[in-house]
Structure formats: C-alpha cells, structure tokens
Amino acid sequence: MAFPKKKLQGLVAATITPMTENGEINFSVIGQYVDYLVKEQGVKNIFVNGTTGEGLSLSISERRQVAEEWVTKGKDKLDQVVIHVGALSLKESQELAQHAAEIGADGIAVIAPFFLKPWTKDILINFLKEVAAAAPALPFYYYHIPALTGVKIRAEELLDGIQDKIPTFQGLKFSDTDLLDFGQCVDQNRQQQFAFLFGVDEQLLSALVMGATGAVGSTYNYLGKKTNQMLEAFERKDLSLALNYQFCIQRFINFVVKLGFGVSQTKAIMTLVSGIPMGPPRLPLQKASREFTDSAEAKLKSLDFLSFTDLKDGSLEASS
C-alpha cells in the first residue's frame, strides 16, 4: 500500500462541533472556523468528531455531515483532516470509515469500544482491524484515551506488531499522562515511520523530549499560536524558552482545571477567544457558567493570551 500523504505532524486541533442554542449543529460557522485556525492560530491539521467534538454524542448522520463540512471547507486550506470514526457498534464505525474515505479525508482514528470492552490486546486489534479494512486507502490512527474509555491496554503492547495486522496503521494519538508507555511506544518503533501524537496539552514539552512527532488537543483551537512558538523553540533546541512557553500554557490550563474544565468550558473559551459562536454542548454536558467564562477571560488577559482588542462580540454568547 502506498500512502501519498505527508506524515501527520505538528499541531492538530481537536475541533469543537459548533451548535446553536437549540442544540442543532451550526454548520454555518465551520468555514470561518477553518480560516481562524489557519490564519490566527497557525494550525493546519484537524481532528474531527473526537472527544472535544462530542463525536460520541452525535448521531451517525450528524457525524457524516460534520466530517463532510470540515473536509469541504478545509479544502486547499488545511493540510490534513483526520476523522474520528470510533463507535460502540463495529458496523457504524465501518460505515463512518468508509464515508471518510469517500469524502476525501486524510485519515481515520478509532478509540477502543468502551461499553462492552475488549479485554485483551488481540481482541482490540481485531476490532480496529475490521474498522481499518473498511477504508483500506486511508491512514489509520489508534486513539488511546484510557481515562475515558476504561480500556487500559497499554499502547506499547498494542503497537507491538500492529502493522502486520493493520497495514494502514500510521500512528498513535496518545491522550494519557503515562510517559513511560508513550516513551516505549516511540522507542520500540523507531524503525517505523509512525506519527506519535501526544494528547495532553499541558505536558506536551515532556512528550516532545520523548519523541512525539505532533500533538492533538483541544487547546490548540485557541492557544495554537503560543504552542507553535513552543514547538519552534524546541526545534531550535532552546529548551529554556520552550519551557517558558509550556509553563505559561500550564498556568492557564491549571487555572481552568481547578475551576472544572472539559468540553463545555472549551466551547466557552473558544467562543471568547475567536469570536465564533460555538454554542452550548449537548446533554449530558452542561453549558459553562458565566462565572467560569469571566474567570477564564481574566486569566487569559493576565497571561497576555488575550487583549481587549482581541475580544469579539461572540464573547457574550459563551456565558449563561
């Protein structure tokens, strides 16, 4: 199999799914969102329908439409659009994988099924293999997020010999803090050209030291520019400057984590910073409180992540 695509590297924004106040998907702002990521944040890769995108809270038909809209609006602007196609139902996952191929996505990613769970590596591989086979021309990424799926099979174990079973396997999206597991994934697969995409934004610098080739995360929607500066400093081997950037990013994430941080809060912050209305999350998530948004705004300003002139009208929309 030949993959014409460039290796997925650098920052990948885990996109939010914009919604209207009525809870419908707001497709009308996706074009603007693409431009914002590229022009304001310098982020040209996206990960659609993942955790941040509430992919598992959307219907299959919605997931297809969202994927299609991002691919269409990202054409000639974005480098790569990866679609998360994981689902509890293998059939649905395969349908989404096939659809991603049909619409011209650049790759697919899959989480472990998390209700009736695979308990061994081989069972998980069998599930992933069946999904990957539905899109045999698309690069395949395993999305490791054990805290949310409850599937604790170590990524290092999973990667051992994975390309023999899944020839389209191209990389790992690692959303966990176990840097021993992550480091061993890199170390044991040095001969492969896999993408190692780290998914804990506040710890990215440590993962870069371990050999991460890129990162997928929610904060790259609005802290992409700052994180790109960190990547550039790391690339120039200016570790002290890179650390300054990481600490600065950590100060913000640490602050919001203490207030209670998740997808709802990401929607509110992105609305505030970009001026593009992301709307409320879908149940069971609850909209971020006005108090949260005000505190986050003050913190962003104090860290110089946001100036008064950056504020757009949409900032009001973020709060209840």
Ligand SMILES: CC(=O)N[C@@H]([C@@H](O)[C@H](O)[C@H](O)CO)[C@@H](O)CC(=O)C(=O)O
């Ligand atoms: C649990 C979670 O949502 N993790 C985020 C991080 O970007 C996270 O928001 C960030 O590190 C702040 O803690 C990503 O790993 C999720 C992600 O990439 C996705 O939306 O698919």
